Amino acid sequence: MIIIGERINGMFKAVNAAIQERDKATIQDLALKQVAEGADMLDINVGTATEDPVGTMRWLVQTVREVTEVPLSIDSPNLATVKAGLEACSGPKMINSTTGQDEVLNNFLSLAKEYDASIVALCMDEKGVPVDVDGRVEIAMRVIAKAMEFDVPIDKLYIDPIVLPVKADQTGPGKVLESIKQFTMLSEPAPHIVIGLSNLSQGAVERKLINRVFLAMAIGMGLDTAILDPLDTELMDTLITAEMLMNRTIYSDSFLKAYRQR
Amino acid sequence: MTFEDPIEKWSSGVATVTIGATASEGGTRCRKIDIGGATTLPFLTFEGITPNKPVIAMEVLDCMPSDWPETLIKPFADVIGKPGEWAAKCVSQYGAEMICLKLEGIHPDSEDKSPDEAVKVVEEVLKAVDVPLVIWGCDVDEKDNVVLPACSQAAAGERCLIGTAKEDNYKTLVASCMADGHALIAESPLDINIAKQLNVLISEMGFPLNRVVMYPTTGGLGYGIEYAYSIQERGRLAALMGDKMMSPPVVCQIGQEAWNAKEAKATTEEAPHWGPAEDRGIMWEAMTAVMLLQAGSDLLIMRHPKAVAMVKQIIDMLMGKQQATEK
Numbered sequence: 001m002i003i004i005g006e007r008i009n010g011m012f013k014a015v016n017a018a019i020q021e022r023d024k025a026t027i028q029d030l031a032l033k034q035v036a037e038g039a040d041m042l043d044i045n046v047g048t049a050t051e052d053p054v055g056t057m058r059w060l061v062q063t064v065r066e067v068t069e070v071p072l073s074i075d076s077p078n079l080a081t082v083k084a085g086l087e088a089c090s091g092p093k094m095i096n097s098t099t100g101q102d103e104v105l106n107n108f109l110s111l112a113k114e115y116d117a118s119i120v121a122l123c124m125d126e127k128g129v130p131v132d133v134d135g136r137v138e139i140a141m142r143v144i145a146k147a148m149e150f151d152v153p154i155d156k157l158y159i160d161p162i163v164l165p166v167k168a169d170q171t172g173p174g175k176v177l178e179s180i181k182q183f184t185m186l187s188e189p190a191p192h193i194v195i196g197l198s199n200l201s202q203g204a205v206e207r208k209l210i211n212r213v214f215l216a217m218a219i220g221m222g223l224d225t226a227i228l229d230p231l232d233t234e235l236m237d238t239l240i241t242a243e244m245l246m247n248r249t250i251y252s253d254s255f256l257k258a259y260r261q262r
Numbered sequence: 263m264t265f266e267d268p269i270e271k272w273s274s275g276v277a278t279v280t281i282g283a284t285a286s287e288g289g290t291r292c293r294k295i296d297i298g299g300a301t302t303l304p305f306l307t308f309e310g311i312t313p314n315k316p317v318i319a320m321e322v323l324d325c326m327p328s329d330w331p332e333t334l335i336k337p338f339a340d341v342i343g344k345p346g347e348w349a350a351k352c353v354s355q356y357g358a359e360m361i362c363l364k365l366e367g368i369h370p371d372s373e374d375k376s377p378d379e380a381v382k383v384v385e386e387v388l389k390a391v392d393v394p395l396v397i398w399g400c401d402v403d404e405k406d407n408v409v410l411p412a413c414s415q416a417a418a419g420e421r422c423l424i425g426t427a428k429e430d431n432y433k434t435l436v437a438s439c440m441a442d443g444h445a446l447i448a449e450s451p452l453d454i455n456i457a458k459q460l461n462v463l464i465s466e467m468g469f470p471l472n473r474v475v476m477y478p479t480t481g482g483l484g485y486g487i488e489y490a491y492s493i494q495e496r497g498r499l500a501a502l503m504g505d506k507m508m509s510p511p512v513v514c515q516i517g518q519e520a521w522n523a524k525e526a527k528a529t530t531e532e533a534p535h536w537g538p539a540e541d542r543g544i545m546w547e548a549m550t551a552v553m554l555l556q557a558g559s560d561l562l563i564m565r566h567p568k569a570v571a572m573v574k575q576i577i578d579m580l581m582g583k584q585q586a587t588e589k
Contacts, residue, residue, distance in 0.1 A: 155271070250455065250458050254459060258458060262506045
């Protein structure tokens with residue numbers, strides 16, 4: 001399972017404050033903590049409150065790079081902001097994200113090729129997020145074909161079926177699960193499949209429980225990557241256990257400990 | 263769109279374990295030997311590298327072998343029962359890269375030798391040869407717990423490979439190997455879950471994983487080698503996929519298992535339809551070794567010099583291709 005730490009995001013109050021004050025220590029601490037708890041990659045998102053997203057992205061990436069070499073996921077819908085992040089990022093990196101809309105997809109895929117970056121593709125296009133599974137699969141297929149056209153290898157492609165708040169639409173999670181299952185059959189080898197987990201529980205009271213249960217269900221369907229909070233120990237225990245139950249890691253009595261000693 | 267070769271990309275590899283310490287490292291060995299370190303399945307030179315070729319340790323006993331057939335006794339007839347000379351003959355005449363000293367004589371049902379007697383044998387063999395040494399207990403936990411720490415201490419600084427530590431009997435040996443600077447064999451009974459759990463337990467004692475060699479137990483031809491093979495292969499795949507607790511290299515008891523099979527030890531008179539015993543047992547041992555090499559064995563413990571020579575040649579052949587293509 002590839003774990004992308006979600007905590008360096010301007011949407012969080014503390015991160016936003018650190019951005020405003022150019023407080024490196026807070027950001028670096030958050031980066032190191034997430035890596036220590038199992039993050040394989042770190043998502044870097046400037047949020048919406050900054051007036052200079054390009055400069056902020058550059059600063060965030062450089063700040064995190066000073067303390068860790070893990071791949072960074074440059075998270076912004078804005079092409080210029082993503083480009084700034086990619087330029088500032090030495091070593092492995094990811095673009096998060098493109099949509100399936102033709103023009104956007106072309107722009108971001110050529111960036112991915114240029115910077116040798118992985119890329120997350122959201123299953124949405126000019127018509128928005130499809131209401132059904134078929135619509136998502138159709139976009140995913142289009143993205144895979146386009147990626148091949150742009151010579152972006154399939155193991156650098158991450159398809160995101162898009163998780164919406166369960167509170168807004170209770171039929172959504174089931175559709176995401178079915179989409180994940182179908183994505184695994186789209187190509188050989190299959191693309192990576194990623195979700196932004198926290199979105200599921202937006203506005204709900206039992207946020208952590210909802211995230212945890214859904215993550216286990218999604219792993220059962222073939223999910224292999226998630227953007228989540230690695231500092232949530234119970235969530236991580238759930239993930240590790242689901243991986244073990246799916247025979248992706250070898251069981252030992254101390255399987256939680258063994259996973260964390262990787 | 264470019265064509266991509268269907269090559270597996272592994273995220274990790276097998277750990278490298280060093281056995282033997284030279285004078286500059288506080289030991290008396292002529293050289294040290296690295297085992298493990300591969301970043302691919304065995305001999306798949308196009309997928310990754312195998313920096314260290316598999317190594318053969320020849321087996322020497324501290325007593326008279328009780329169940330060895332004539333074919334096996336013959337090459338050692340002049341030195342059998344004299345561990346120092348036996349070891350020296352293996353190295354000088356048969357080209358052994360390592361010696362595995364099996365302390366069968368300490369077994370309560372065998373000669374029930376004392377720790378002092380075992381220490382004397384260890385010292386004798388260390389003096390007789392300058393290749394790295396494997397020291398193997400008798401499989402009776404209580405006896406091993408008394409004898410092996412004494413042998414560990416006697417060989418302190420030589421960075422031997424000592425075993426075996428098991429799930430319910432690992433603490434004493436781990437502590438000894440830690441104190442005396444040796445590497446450790448972790449034995450699990452053909453069970454991958456126990457193999458992993460044992461490595462977790464050992465590393466929790468503060469023993470570094472890069473000093474552990476796994477013994478997932480070995481089958482011989484005729485004794486369910488398929489199962490031993492698949493366990494080893496699955497462990498190797500896990501190591502390549504990044505499971506650190508499955509990353510130690512693997513040791514196999516080739517000679518012991520192969521020569522236990524009736525097909526290997528039956529005499530020509532007993533089984534004339536199987537062909538001459540002289541060739542049969544040797545082939546049996548060599549075939550067992552070659553199969554387990556393919557499963558990912560890094561250290562082979564063998565008996566017959568002809569089988570050793572044959573397997574060495576095969577290893578060189580399989581590794582030679584890699585040397586030609588390695589960047």
